[in-house]
Amino acid sequence: MEKQRRVIALGFFDGVHLGHGALLQAVKEAADRLEAIPCAFTFDKSPTAALTGQSIPLLSTVDDRTALMNQLYGIQEMVVAPFDAMQRMDWEEFITDFLVKKLGVVHVVAGHDFHFGHMGKGNPERLREKCRELGVGCDIIRKVERDGITISSTYIRGLIVQGEMERAVEFLGHPYRLTDTVRHGKRLGSRLGFPTVNLSLTEGVIVPAFGVYATRVWVLPLCPDNHEPPGPRRLPGEGPYPAVTNVGVRPTVADGDRVTVEGFILDFDGDLYGRTVRMEFYKRLREERKFPSLEALTEEIQRNAEQTRAYFKGA
Secondary structure, three states: OOOOOEEEEEOOOOOOOHHHHHHHHHHHHHHHHHOOEEEEEEEOOOHHHHHHOOOOOEOOOHHHHHHHHHHHHOOOEEEEEOHHHHOOOOHHHHHHHHHHHHOOEEEEEEEOOOOEOHHHOEOHHHHHHHHHHHOOEEEEEOOOEEOOEEOOHHHHHHHHHOOOHHHHHHHHOOOEEEEEEOEOOOOHHHHHOOOEEEEOOOOOEOOOOOEEEEEEEEEOOOOOOOOOOOOOOOOOOOOOEEEEEEEEOOHHHOOOOOOEEEEEEOOOOOOOOOOEEEEEEEEEEEOOOOOOOHHHHHHHHHHHHHHHHHHHHHO
């Protein structure tokens, strides 16, 4: 990586919630002041999961974290480091050799509970003192609360698995999102009269409570090296498009135990197969349940569509 002047936020940043936002905003302000690049440092896997051996689902992939930081806080670079190597590194070496010498850091921002280096011996106090010694700026951000509750990825995970999506959005500061390439499904949407997008849940990423959600779908632009699938297509605009999205096992169509994310896009006409879309979750409309027939399911989806339109009209 080319050595340049960088201001960097240290943390895992799962979900990029409002607590993380306090760090990232401080980074952007310091970078503007110091004419440096605003950056964030993260690990390739959850430190808590790696240290405890627990299975901890993630709120966001590295790609989604990177996109959120850029879109919401103007972070230009994300440094993704292997956690296994970082935890073996001496805490002073992490600061002097990795941050300062390798990355060219001139200012560091960390949370009040950030630990780093071998055996977690690095802490905010040691970080601040070492940065002072090296002539590097350092901000330690206090915990951020909402409604008397500390904003944390752990708390937000609990909201999402319970289907409390609106409250999760409040603590995230943005809609919960999934990003994936649209795949061919069972074409249920065509049979029901709704265009659909079928997404896969990335392994290790949290599964929202089964049910039907009011969502919005964004069609992401093609990368320069991507090619359109062969055949005639009608390319849609970017969006957003309101959608009724089901998360679950689709018991009405006997889909077995396979968990799917299927969005029925409203007021849309186009082909999205092979395109990358971002699905944003706003509100859980109902639990997933089995209907006696496809006709009954269609009627319910139409009712959910009206609920979704009304929700976004009033938003």
